[in-house]
Amino acid sequence: MKGATFALVLSLAIFGVVYTFPTNDKVSYKGYKVFKVRIENEIQRNFMSDFIQTNKAGISIWHEDLTKMDILVDPQTQLYLKNATLTRGIKLDEMISDLQSLIDEEQAYDGDYSDEFSWTRYYELEDIYKFLDEILAKYPTVTESFTIAQSYEGRAVRGIKISLKEGNPGIYIESNIHAREWITSATATWFINELLTSSDAEVRNLVENYDWYIVPVLNVDGFVHSHTKDRLWRKTRQPVSHSSCIGTDGNRNFDTYWMVNGASSDPCAQDYAGPNPNSEPEIEGESEFLLANKNKLNILLAFHSYSQMLLYPYGHTTEEPPNNEDLLKVADAYAQAVAKLPYETVYTYGTSAGAMYYAPGSTLDFAYNEADIKITYTIEMRDTGRHGFVLPATHIIPNCKETMAGMVALVKEAQNLGYMTPKYL
Numbered sequence: 001m002k003g004a005t006f007a008l009v010l011s012l013a014i015f016g017v018v019y020t021f022p023t024n025d026k027v028s029y030k031g032y033k034v035f036k037v038r039i040e041n042e043i044q045r046n047f048m049s050d051f052i053q054t055n056k057a058g059i060s061i062w063h064e065d066l067t068k069m070d071i072l073v074d075p076q077t078q079l080y081l082k083n084a085t086l087t088r089g090i091k092l093d094e095m096i097s098d099l100q101s102l103i104d105e106e107q108a109y110d111g112d113y114s115d116e117f118s119w120t121r122y123y124e125l126e127d128i129y130k131f132l133d134e135i136l137a138k139y140p141t142v143t144e145s146f147t148i149a150q151s152y153e154g155r156a157v158r159g160i161k162i163s164l165k166e167g168n169p170g171i172y173i174e175s176n177i178h179a180r181e182w183i184t185s186a187t188a189t190w191f192i193n194e195l196l197t198s199s200d201a202e203v204r205n206l207v208e209n210y211d212w213y214i215v216p217v218l219n220v221d222g223f224v225h226s227h228t229k230d231r232l233w234r235k236t237r238q239p240v241s242h243s244s245c246i247g248t249d250g251n252r253n254f255d256t257y258w259m260v261n262g263a264s265s266d267p268c269a270q271d272y273a274g275p276n277p278n279s280e281p282e283i284e285g286e287s288e289f290l291l292a293n294k295n296k297l298n299i300l301l302a303f304h305s306y307s308q309m310l311l312y313p314y315g316h317t318t319e320e321p322p323n324n325e326d327l328l329k330v331a332d333a334y335a336q337a338v339a340k341l342p343y344e345t346v347y348t349y350g351t352s353a354g355a356m357y358y359a360p361g362s363t364l365d366f367a368y369n370e371a372d373i374k375i376t377y378t379i380e381m382r383d384t385g386r387h388g389f390v391l392p393a394t395h396i397i398p399n400c401k402e403t404m405a406g407m408v409a410l411v412k413e414a415q416n417l418g419y420m421t422p423k424y425l
């Protein structure tokens, strides 16, 4: 098992001047800050959108909803932003004062480096795959390995099926379609382990009466890149012809209402939808898997971070889906179960386009519209912006426990509402 990667820095003091030579070529976020911008009306929203567009080289949006925006700002743009917002009465809260320090702390793992996979640190892809292999070897009669795609860079996009008996309704979990959202694969691996080892009656019910299909890292190339080069990488890693920018937002690349609104046609944008639907092999592979198994799948959950929200269809229109009321009830059951834990974490919920923003061509909508999976959510995990994507490893276990409590309640409510009978029988 590999240890955490340390950014080694050689410092030479010569005549009182410190020269710093980084010995790796990782992107540095030294001096970058994250601000939460409060949006009180449409005038402020339009001003901020224009300001971000004009300064897109120095600002990137981390999160946006009806009342706020979290933005990452490089050192050169910070003063300009402060002045511009001050004169317009727009309120800014500094959430992260130096992003690089947070990244360094996250990766400076100081626990033991035993071979045991744990949930006290974040792991690289090869460690996650080694964990999967160990689980498969330990529980050969109830687990099965599957591969849904070969990534652009040639890596296997792997999943694990857990099934204790024939004919169970199926639940599919996609995780880490966005590379930088590391808490999602940490939670997915914990969930796999918990299903197989827990003696808790609620968890036993989940594993005995439902089949699980779990893909801990969908965007394998992006995930490797986020570990080795750029902690904040989101997209895939396939180059785009006629552009120097790399990668597509997997969560805009599905063949369902692709590019109808919201997503970007600019290859340099974080929400670039790709040159055409399914341009990314990881997305095409997952789409084929979902269609091939649609008769077995009753629930699909896409793990994301951050903002503590459950989002359900649609992403391409603010219209409510036909079973809106049921989706609302199931989301509410999840949120209430999480709120009961001692952490008192608050989850909110709503339709994707209504509660957050337009996001067409996502996993969620593909599952709902094309694979006839009527209980489907994007689960945006911890936190609400204090650390954002760079969530300290001490949050992993609490986040996992919340996810399990939420999941138990979600499945129970879906069952009560009649969604968990085997399909098309």
Ligand code: 0X9
Pocket (backbone or CB within 6 Å): 062, 063, 178, 181, 251, 304, 305, 306, 311, 314, 315, 316, 352, 353, 356, 359, 360, 362, 363, 364, 365, 378, 380
């Ligand atoms: O923008 C996204 O893809 C998701 N948020 S994130 O910060 N994790 O990138 C939200 C997508 C929710 N909407 C749909 N799935 N339609």
Ligand code: ZN
Pocket (backbone or CB within 6 Å): 178, 181, 303, 304, 305
């Ligand atoms: Zn995401």
